Amino acid sequence: MPAPLSVIIPTLNAAYDLPLCLESLMPGLESGLIREVIVCDAFSEDGTEAIAQASGATYIATAKGRGRQLIAGTEAARGDWFLFLHADTILSREWAERVSDHIRDRPGHAGAFRLKYRSDDKRARWLESRANRRARWLGLPYGDQGLLISRELYDDVGGFPDVRLMEDVMIVRAVGKNRLSFLDAEARTSAVKYERDGWRRRAWKNSWMLARFLLGVSPDKLAKEYT
Template sequence: MPAPISIIIPTLNAEADLPGCLDSLMPGLDAGLIRELIISDGGSTDGTETIAEAAGARILAGEKGRAKQLIAGAEPARGDWLLFLHADTVLSRDWAEHVMEHLNTRPEIAAVFTLAYRSDDRMAKAIAARANRRARWLGLPYGDQGLLVSRALYDEIGGYDDIPLMEDVRIVQAIGKKRIAILSAEARTSAAKYERDGWRQRSWRNTWLITRYLMGASPESLARLYR
């Protein structure tokens, strides 16, 4: 039987973060979970392609835009399961065992990882905890938490929508809270934007954007405010 998971990572000038992300995938390779690695690139001009080639990835070059890249990456994927990851996310070493248990016991639903930030700032744990509560209570995890979804369920909901922002929110809304499990393995994501903008400021800005989206603001209008 072929390995079950196609891993899809959208990239754009990701040479600083991609090696850590790829290295964290090794437990899944050792466990026989990974069928293929697809890098969906949006026009990188740095060493992203070289890093991806060295890892044995299939590289798809296409139009820039995370939703477009996720859609393009999923299209040719051959796995029965799709694992979408951001290039600046590093999975904890125990991720493979938690994913294997999920595939064996709850194959009808999707899953995300528990969010953590790669930072020693005292705000990092507090903001991650708030995000994880949101994911549990509202069924609205961040894209930074990854998304593990069966090909059948992905096709059933129509996959990602080609929108300039909130594609991660839109797809988990389509899946529905009752069909998303939160694994205790961590997705440790970059804290660069929080460190640049300030932890409180960035957190409230993100909350403001998603609140506006849930109240009906268009992704196009919100994308103009996002940076």
């Protein structure tokens, strides 16, 4: 029986982060969980393509826009399950076991990991706690937390929209809180933007962007302001 999981990673000039992301997938390869890794790249100008191909991943070049890149990945994927993962996210060692359990026990649910920032700053712990509470209370995990979803459920909710920003919010809202589970493993994501902009400032900026989206501001308009 073929391995069930297609891992899909959208990239843009991700050469610095991608190697560690790919390395963290090894437990899934060793256990026979991963069928393929697909890197959907928006014509990076660094070494992203070379890194992806050297790792044995399937490399796809597509137009810029994370929604569009993720759609391209699913169109190429052969697995019965998808794991969408950001290139600057590293999964904790136990992730493959937790995903296998989810696929066996909760086939009608999507899943997301627990958020962790790769920083020793105490403000990182404050933000993680806040983000994980929000994710559970509202059923709105960040894209940084990854998204595990069966092909059947993905098709049922209409897949990712072709938008430049908020594609992660749109698909988990379509899935709904009652069909979303949280996996007991960590998605350890980069803290570079928070360290650059300030933890609280960046957190409130992101919250304000989400609030504006929920109030009806278009993803394209928000994408033009996002850095």
